[in-house]
Amino acid sequence: MDDEYAKLIRRLNPPRVVIDNDACDDATVIQVDSVNKHGILLKVVQVLTDMNLVITKAYISSDGEWFMDVFNVVDQDGKKIRDKEVMDYIQRRLESNASFAPSLRGSVGVMPAEEHTAIELTGTDRPGLLSEVCAVLTDLHCNVVNAEIWTHNTRAAAVVHVTDDSTGCAINDPKRLETIRELLCNVLRGNDDSKTATMTLSPPGVTSRERRLHQIMFADRDYERVERAGFTRFEDKSSRPHVTVLNIERDYTVVSMRSKDRPKLLFDIVCTLTDMEYVVFHGMVSTGRMEAYQEFYIRHVDGLPVSSDAERERVVQCLEAAIERRASEVIIYRSDLIC
Structure with missing residues (x-):
């Protein structure tokens, strides 16, 4: 009713x-x-x-x-x-x-979903990872139609659209998909055993590829800053986004973000807040020549503002990651652009 x-x-x-x-x-x-x-x-x-x-x-x-x-x-x-x-x-x-x-589905890919198989990947970031993934798929007689890979905080996520190279159709055979999964997970695992590598098929629906990449990296907890063994991070903290989360009165949590301006910044932030199940009630966005400032009055979908220090810290980390992911490294592959 x-x-x-x-x-x-x-x-x-x-x-x-x-x-x-x-x-x-x-x-x-x-x-x-x-x-x-x-x-x-x-x-x-x-x-x-x-x-x-x-x-x-x-x-x-x-x-x-x-x-x-x-x-x-x-x-x-x-x-x-x-x-x-x-x-x-x-x-x-x-x-x-x-x-x-x-x-x-304009942002999802160059082909309708039923004409290709959409593969989602997560694993440890390293140089040449996309080339190795494409090489494995080629050996398995898969044609890579297009792919997008994001890297952040030693982690990598990708959405790859493939077809069978002989028929040009989507790959639906369960045994073949299991073989693809096993070999790709071996490539993605790398030398870091702290997190597993995964390959799944994109769920049905109309979610854009970029939103799926945010969701994949969020599920992979890329917002948790961990140090890789034998790896020293050199980081200019002045260039990192500045995120504050404060409760006012009893109704709202105010989230303020100041960062370098770039395309799609608002989409990345709103995408993350939505997937974390926060509702934006009021907000403003202002961009200058080099910097963007955003302020949102939010509550969780249950109607409550941020209620603990742990939740506040998680919101800060997730929004920092949302701002940094696209700026870290984005590689887009399209077969029709390769000569």
């Missing part, structure tokens, strides 16, 4: 997206109003990220049953969005996602 009531509310209050080029001198302003639901902020930010838009400022408000966000965005060249077709497409995508319809 609750689901039917929620559907009725959404039909009576359809999402409203306004795109304005006159409100700001140096950016296009996008305002999204919709019925509130956990995860909607991530859906909206992911649409803007998939469109390769740069978010220079944002104001977030989702207290109660209504969601309102205002984003100042520019294109990759730092200019306003002027193309009418592009603006109409952004509006359709945002209204579709604000209605909680299945999102498009």
Whole structure:
């Protein structure tokens, strides 16, 4: 009954997206109003990220049953969005996602999911790891369609899309997949026995590849800073993100982040907060020439703010990792780009 009531509310209050080029001198302003639901902020930010838009400022408000966000965005060249077709497409995508319809798979890969097998990998980072993984797959008569690998804090995670090299179709044979798993895990294990190497198949659904990489590395606990035996870490602490977590009054936890600005920074942070099951009720984002500042008022989905020092430390570590992962090293492989 609750689901039917929620559907009725959404039909009576359809999402409203306004795109304005006159409100700001140096950016296009996008305002999204919709019925509130956990995860909607991530859906909206992911649409803007998939469109390769740069978010220079944002104001977030989702207290109660209504969601309102205002984003100042520019294109990759730092200019306003002027193309009418592009603006109409952004509006359709945002209204579709604000209605909680299945999102498009634009950021997942160059092929529909049913035409390839999506393999997820985690293991110990080392030079040449992607080359070794691709070599194993080639020996097993798998064609690597595309792959993306992230490395952070001595750990590596990858999402690899493969097909059978003779048929060009997805690989579904359980015995063959088990052989692939065993050999890839041997490659990924390295010399570090403290954490296991894994290979799994991507779960069904429409989760973007970049969000899956965040989820994989989060599950692998890459946010825990450990020293590898015989390995000395030289780190410029001044370049690391600065994250603070403070409780105010009794209703909210305020998370403040100051870091070097870069593309997709807001997506990475919102993705991590969502997967940690925190809800952003209010927030603001401001970027300068070199630095980004973000502040969010959050509560856990159970309605409680951060309640212990251990939880506070975990939030800090996870957000630092979310900021650093993409900046550590990202390798993208696409077979159609290889001569």
